Amino acid sequence: MTTAADVLLARADDDHPALLFEDRTWTYRQLVDEGLRRAAVFSQFHTAGRPPHIGVLLDNVPEYLLWLTGAALAGAVVVGVNSTYRGEQLGQLIRHTDCELLVTATAHEPLLEGAGDPVPPDRVLVVDDAAYAPLIASAGQAVPAPVADDDLLLLIFTSGTTGLPKAVRCTQGRLARTGAHVTTVAQLGADDVVYSPLPFFHSSSLFTGWSSAFTAGIPIATRPRFSASGTLPDIRRFNATFLTYTGKVLNYILAVPEQPGDADSPLRLAMGNEASARDIKEFARRFGCAVRDSYGSTEGIIIIRRDPSMPDGALGVAAETVKVVNPGTGEECPPARFAADGRVLNLDEAVGEIVETAPTSGFEGYYRNEEATNARFRDGWYWSGDLAYRDADGWLYFAGRSNEWLRVDGENFAVAPVEAIILRHPDIRSAAVYAVPDDPVGDRVMAAVELRDGVAFDPAGFDAFLAAQPDLGTKWAPAFVRTTTELPKLASMKLDKTRLRREAWRTGDIYWRPARGEPLRPLDDRDRARLEPLLGRTEGMGGQ
Numbered sequence: 001m002t003t004a005a006d007v008l009l010a011r012a013d014d015d016h017p018a019l020l021f022e023d024r025t026w027t028y029r030q031l032v033d034e035g036l037r038r039a040a041v042f043s044q045f046h047t048a049g050r051p052p053h054i055g056v057l058l059d060n061v062p063e064y065l066l067w068l069t070g071a072a073l074a075g076a077v078v079v080g081v082n083s084t085y086r087g088e089q090l091g092q093l094i095r096h097t098d099c100e101l102l103v104t105a106t107a108h109e110p111l112l113e114g115a116g117d118p119v120p121p122d123r124v125l126v127v128d129d130a131a132y133a134p135l136i137a138s139a140g141q142a143v144p145a146p147v148a149d150d151d152l153l154l155l156i157f158t159s160g161t162t163g164l165p166k167a168v169r170c171t172q173g174r175l176a177r178t179g180a181h182v183t184t185v186a187q188l189g190a191d192d193v194v195y196s197p198l199p200f201f202h203s204s205s206l207f208t209g210w211s212s213a214f215t216a217g218i219p220i221a222t223r224p225r226f227s228a229s230g231t232l233p234d235i236r237r238f239n240a241t242f243l244t245y246t247g248k249v250l251n252y253i254l255a256v257p258e259q260p261g262d263a264d265s266p267l268r269l270a271m272g273n274e275a276s277a278r279d280i281k282e283f284a285r286r287f288g289c290a291v292r293d294s295y296g297s298t299e300g301i302i303i304i305r306r307d308p309s310m311p312d313g314a315l316g317v318a319a320e321t322v323k324v325v326n327p328g329t330g331e332e333c334p335p336a337r338f339a340a341d342g343r344v345l346n347l348d349e350a351v352g353e354i355v356e357t358a359p360t361s362g363f364e365g366y367y368r369n370e371e372a373t374n375a376r377f378r379d380g381w382y383w384s385g386d387l388a389y390r391d392a393d394g395w396l397y398f399a400g401r402s403n404e405w406l407r408v409d410g411e412n413f414a415v416a417p418v419e420a421i422i423l424r425h426p427d428i429r430s431a432a433v434y435a436v437p438d439d440p441v442g443d444r445v446m447a448a449v450e451l452r453d454g455v456a457f458d459p460a461g462f463d464a465f466l467a468a469q470p471d472l473g474t475k476w477a478p479a480f481v482r483t484t485t486e487l488p489k490l491a492s493m494k495l496d497k498t499r500l501r502r503e504a505w506r507t508g509d510i511y512w513r514p515a516r517g518e519p520l521r522p523l524d525d526r527d528r529a530r531l532e533p534l535l536g537r538t539e540g541m542g543g544q
Contacts, residue, residue: 001149003172004072007179007214008032009144018214020193020221020238021062028217035069039142041135042074045101045123052076053155055099055119056201057083057108059224063127064200067103068210072153072172075145079155080201082165083108084491091115097155097167097367103127149173155367156203167367168203174364179211185292186242186269188216193266195240197226198249202492208244208271226493228252232287235267243289245272247493250279251430254286255453263288274494276423277313280306295398301363301382302356304396313420314395315388321358324350324390327383327402336389336397341470344417350389351399351414356382387414404497406435406443408475418476421469422447425462427455430487432495436480436504437534447478448500448508450487457483459511459520480504481511481520504535 011018014028026034046052054071056078058064071078079097081090090111094102095118102119104112105127112118125132153172157165182188196209205222213220221238223230231253234240249272263286270283271292280291295304295315304316324333326349333352337345344350359382365373376383387399399414406413415433422431430450435443451457459481466477482505488496505512510523 001173002176002180003147003149003151004153004175004179004211004214005075005144005147005172007176008035008069008072011214011217014217016217017219019062019065020219021223024062025219026062026065028214031065031069032073033141034066034136035073036141036144037136037139038067038070039074039076039145040139041125042070042076042101043142044139046076047100050100051098053079053097053099053101055079055081055094055097055102057081057102057104057111058127058200059083059105059107060197060200060205060222061105061127061224063103065210065220068200068206070142072147073144074142075147075151077152077155079167080157080199080206082157082201082491083111083199086111087114088116091118093157093165093167094118101125147172154206156201156206166369166372169364169367170206171364175207175211176215178207179213179215182208182212182271183215186212186271188212188218188242190216190218192216192218192242193238193240194218194220194242194244195231195235195238196220196222196244197231197234198244198246198493199225199491202246204244204246204272204492212242229256232256232262232265235265239266241266241268243267243270243272245270245275245493247274248430248489248495249493250275250283250291252493254279254282255429258286262286276420278423295386295396301359302354302384304354310395311391313397314391315398316396317394318354318396319356321356322396323355323357324352324388324396325355325381325383326352330379333389335392338391339471343471343473344389347389347399347413347417347473348411351387352389353402354384354386354388354396356384387416404434406445408438408443408445410442411473411475413473413476417471418445418447418473418478421466421472421476422449422478424469425449425465427452427457430495432487432497432500433478434497434501436501439534444479445476446480446482446500446504448482448484448487448495450484453485457481457509457511459522463519477513479513479516480523482508483511484508505531506535 011028012032017025018028018031019026056067068078079099099119102124151172154170155167157167194209194213196205198205221240267289269290273294275293280293284291293306304318306316326333333350336350385402388396390396398416400416404415418433419431428449429452432448436446438444488499490496511520512523513520
């Protein structure tokens, strides 16, 4: 078996570029040298018998890659600390993952206020502090540690769309295998440059980006934080040919005003997941590149790939061992039946959970969370937690997360088909659909929509648009619509539905229909006061 450390050490004498950041370049020889210095620093803090875990709370700065390399060569583990958390929640994440050392920067120190010293203050290294550079310089270089294929290398937190995120385990072997797979699929060669703008505590930049770069022996380029307007200038500046993404990255890049020369760049391929069909097609047209979007998650195992021949709205095709299963009965769901206008006639029985019935590789469990790991593996199957339905030809259609069912007037349905319909509206750039409480029981549909620049929301026009959609279910029309120029996002660029559900109609520009069939109208303070008691039913539920 090959480990990430094996691949990196094989490049210890390689003077080809490994990392591009602003106007600086690090070669692979320098990357390995600097990694071994950080491995030596870590040895000064490591206590025998304790998990060798290094928390990294940084933007995408070179130090992040240097500590990733150092951990791989030291047989240690990088805990990618999510900078969207702060205070006590941040402290919980760091304590739960047994961090011995925390590497951070001055700008991130305020996030730790109220965290209760999750590591002792003398074990916090601040990379832009005056004492840091001398510490690294004086440490010398560690001797690479012997590592095995199944040695833990990374703990990567899930996006945390419900409650606190879980720490996904990734071993040395898994990262090396992932790098080899992406290198082959993306056909990476000596002239390629990877551009990964998302945080290095996220799986996209690690699995699709960094692992493929060091496997192919090519540079990875990045910036401290994602910038939609800065992406194309960066691609040209670094001569990047391969873009990694997830969530709404393509959507936000497309929101930057189009210029005549947008396709004039070295970019040949964007690879990621969760982009809409509309954004995939438009990004490929505008930037003159291929887009390879597939279903995936931090946990891995299930891969669903798009295909040019698939029907509109489909997610893609998967191996025969991937089934859509009713989680209550354990039986495979029947195929969806479609009306002539495209409506699915049997969503109630066709929607189920995406399940891999013959898992062989990928997910290696959650750290110190046996209950969550067992919930994923039941009866020898891997349960993804995602919903879908399948047509008679085997094409899969995404229906949302397993916690994204709505129950309206006794009818159960999933959010993704509703979101797909709303996204047809030409003035709407992005949309999130979620449940808010009804009176006295059940749910009402709420949609938060992100409007295109310069557009004002027209409630009557939106109602007319909904009425014209032949596949909109009779109970799917949003009872509440929140309008904004930018929806809240997680660091992964996925929409933060936990926050949206929590805020409900309490904040923002809200339109609502007091009763079914009534037109949308602005929600005023008296309406909010009358509706407020309903939200008490959902307080403290963690977004479930």
